[in-house]
Amino acid sequence: MPMPAIRHHIRFLLNGDEIALTEVRADETLLDFLRLRRSLVGTKEGCAEGDCGACTVLVGRLSNGELVYEGVNACIRFLGSLDGCHVVTVEHLKRPDGSLHPVQQALVDHHGSQCGFCTPGFVMGLYALWMRTPKPTERQIETALQGNLCRCTGYEPIVKAAKAISGYGRVADDPLVAERASVAAKLAEWRDGSRVEIGEGAERFIVPASLDDFAEVYAAEPDATIVAGSTDVGLWVTKHFREISPAIFIGGLHELRRVERAEGQLTVGAGVSYSDARDVLAAAIPALGPLLERIGGDQVRNMGTIGGNIANGSPIGDTPPPLIALGATLTLRKGSTRRSLPLEDFFVDYGKQDRLPGEFVESIVVPLPAKGSHFAAYKISKRRDEDITAALGAFYLALARDGTVATIRIAYGGMAATPKRAAAAEAALAGQKWNEANVEAAMDALSSDFTPISDMRASAEYRMMVARNLLKRFFLETGAPKKPTQVSRYEAA
């Protein structure tokens, strides 16, 4: 492979301005850049961990040639990762004549702000929603706002405003929409196929030119920190001051953001965000849709990636248990060498994965459930949305013609030091009739599979009780019950 050209600056659009920067620290956040270097103080810091949404800004990026704007958390987004993007802050919305944008006017008219500190973040989140869905349903509004906390209003007026925005203006008249072509052209022009390298020592970062370039760079610098969506690494910096240099920002690598459907399987690039994964995964495997909608908030889902959720090895990541239950395999790559292994084998122990120095997760191959099989994933958390899992159970079942269990794969998160299969419970069911007595036996077997811990999210006792009951729920749901088996917020989609 020819060595790409190397560029020593990043460039991006900030509202209406072209920005070129040669001095950027690897760990400099977009929020600090906006507030401290540009005095754009409309964007607020509420938590510095991507959980409150006060810092929401839009990032426009080219996706398959199309310009898409997504809300992100500026507090945990690294500035260096914005090469070739369009950053839009709340300051960009007011019209030149001083009149308010439809999103803003709707919020004013519906009394959608009290203290006002969270408001710019809500404005930006609702702006992104309005651009993609001008007349959203209640569910779409609530889902779009999962990553925005308001402590004053109780949200009622904000949701009412969200429903009313289209009465204040047409999306087609919106400046960002109207200028879409010229911005897209500018961003495309900036895609010059070069690798970005900036900084020395503890401040250094690299934006690879391509997937192959990334493989080469990382093989050469196996101690580098790979940063995709920065929804985890962002906190290493803002909360723990961990050195991340040299950082490799891979969020812009298009080759990693593809989902391919082939006979009987999906191949999901490691860089596919939760947002981008949602529709395509839910179309193939419906049970994944509601689960993906409960990971983080919209901003986190726009940034965070499936590959990152796996590669960081967390015992409470939400995608590994369902992917394990589905029988997914990982493709790991080092330089030009690839290997494949079952996802469950990737997780060796707490904080330890089967990944060689210089090796990275390239893609996840997800077999589609066999016809007539059953699959479900249930997440339990203290708060329904935008919360970290206390326990998550994922179940895959294929029955033989005689009603016995032909295939059963059960995986849990939050129950052990890694996402883990419930071997004893599976053994209790394999080849057995799929009936209440056998499921009860499998529920009992869970206590030999897991010894969960107590922490601030749940007690060990609750975790075990829920793990058992989720298996029971799965059993009951495979029987197509007429009565509800779960509390639900929305009518069945």
Added chain:
Amino acid sequence: MNRHAPDISAAKISGGVATDRQHDSAHKHVTGEAIYIDDMPDLAGTLHGCLGLSTVAHGTIKSMDMSAVKAAPGVVTVLTASDVPGENDISPTGLHDEPVLADGQVQFFGQPIFCVIAETREAARRACKLAKIDYDWQPAVLDVAGLDPAKDRFVTSPLKLERGDVELAMASAPHRLKGRMRIGGQDHFYLEGQIALAVPGEDGDVTVYSSTQHPSEVQHMVSHALGVPSHAVTVEIRRMGGGFGGKETQGNLFAVLAAIAAKRLGRAVKIRPDRDDDMTATGKRHDFVVDYDVGFDDDGRILGADYLFAARCGFSADLSGPVTDRALFHVDNSYYLPAVRARSAPFYTNTVSNTAFRGFGGPQGMVGGERVMEEIAYALGKDPLEIRKINFYGTTDRNVTPYHQTVEDNVIHRVVEELEKSADYEKRKRKIAAFNAGSELIKRGIALTPVKFGISFTATHFNQAGALVHVYTDGSVHLNHGGTEMGQGLYVKVAQVVAEEFQIDIDQVKITATTTGKVPNTSATAASSGSDLNGMAAQNAARQIKDRLCDFASEKWGLPKDQIKFLPNRVRIGNQEIPFPELVKQAYMGRVQLSAAGFYKTPEIHWDREKGRGQPFYYFAYGAACAEVSIDTLTGEYMVERVDILHETGRSLNRAIDIGQIEGAFIQGMGWLTTEELVWDEKGRLRTHAPSTYKIPLASDRPKIFNVMLADWADNVKPTVHRSKAVGEPPFMLAISVLHALSDAVGSVADHKICPRLDAPATPERVLMAVERLKREASA
């Protein structure tokens, strides 16, 4: 804002009282133009502070090695206790039990020990981590459940309320039951964290921009800590990004340290803690353990009741005295207790010092009281609402509170009756029973609970306020008062009052930042009192000026004063009308003072704490809520299906603002009682110190159906500002309906034969554990 000429033929001014005016800063909120302290342009050379926090819950400091901190890049200085020039104390009640920086002794995990001042905020934060502190550990008291009020240490003196012969009433009661309830605390989670910016001036003066509900207290604390008179310190706050009680006293620490550093270094100093440090180092709502013992008759009428409210106060008193007092003031909620004893136990613990939070102990008192209602209902096999209603205060008898105040404005009967109808309580109750009979996994529950909340600071002297109003020669008005704006809409309400008084459009009234330099000796904006007190003070100032204008016009035109009338944007003088600015200009030429300081003190109230008697509240605010929930009996997950609220506001100054307060308070209260759980580990370390671990409600936690109505059919019986009622805190307690609806759903698994005794917060885990217990006990 564009200046447009007032309409001098208007039938009505814009933005007077009883209009649904938007929040005065709404336009600035949505554009990001509203300036919070961290958004102010930096003064050249501004330095930044970061607090170094204790990593043990209780102990003495053996040694402190700050050399690495001092040597870190960008560090200018490190402050420790010995650097406090005046008193190292920020105890708001004068008990001298709360050092700015720990001096030798640390009393909770997260207590500030030192403060790094550096060129940038990041440099200060990074340097903080380099401190080496050795401690001699001491045993830590973390929980109050096992403490004994007779033996264990209090942070402040307890209160006892007593009326009637409790022993006799209990002994003769046909039924009696006892129990215990745990009620969790709550973090304020204001979206804007604590922040202070101190700017040094000449003569050693300092101006402090502090995100505080209580500028005067910050002023006093800074002056004590600096050892200078109050006149040397000016404290200003335009707006907070939320307060909820969390900035009543908790801003003192940051303001004092910023001021000390600013004065010492001669540079502006800003301190804005990271969210984790903010949640670790600042106080929260008190968690309580409530013991109750109640005697009642066959109908469920309470005959005698005895309560002990044990609170985890933390290491210092802060506001724990009045908070625990208010818990007792509200144990009765809306119910008459013929014989009652209620005691508080404000325990010392090695945890952060708990503080004010919307409701100020009242919610905990009420939750304890409502548990008793529920217990009685289960004991007698009756609907809890029936028990509640039979115990309501009367209007002419059965109307004396445990603190011997007669309830004179009781409207709870009507409020509840109307809500029962509009929420269709009876029918839904039956439907839910039918649903539950046919649904094994998902159970529904419903509850209708009342609220009666006492309005006034129980410390009588706080019930005063000042305002300053200037009328300029062009007829525009500058408004200032001692109340602070934290999002509740106080500024716009007071501006409405002033606009109404002068009969000028509200655009003519400039709302200005609260500052100790304009209105001195103010009370905290707290206890829901903001509009009641400051509205009246501003009205008083405006009236003084208006009276002078009247006198002037009367004299100048030679007409009796009743011939002078303020009409919208104009004044009728005899048979002629002149624009308001014209009269003002003429008055100026006639050398009339066009500025006035207004003042107000709440009448009638008094309170003798020693005797537990008096009239601590000027009036009460009432409301009721009906909540329906569904729960999953396999996981404890739940959903709030519907909530109906009827809340009383007197003659509302601004219905839109009031509805916003009601909705917001309800959701905040619901968070407290459901998903907001504070967890400390065995070392006394708070494990829920950020939004990733501490879960306040989201838009998707709102009730699926949410009907909020104002009961504004009755004026306040007291002559409050335009006969309105306070609204900040009372609706917070409407959320108790959600806890009881959850409990009702849990109760259904044992056919409502066993009281679920669901503690708060009712997380999915607590709900499931209660379900499991009831199933176990029902089958035993």
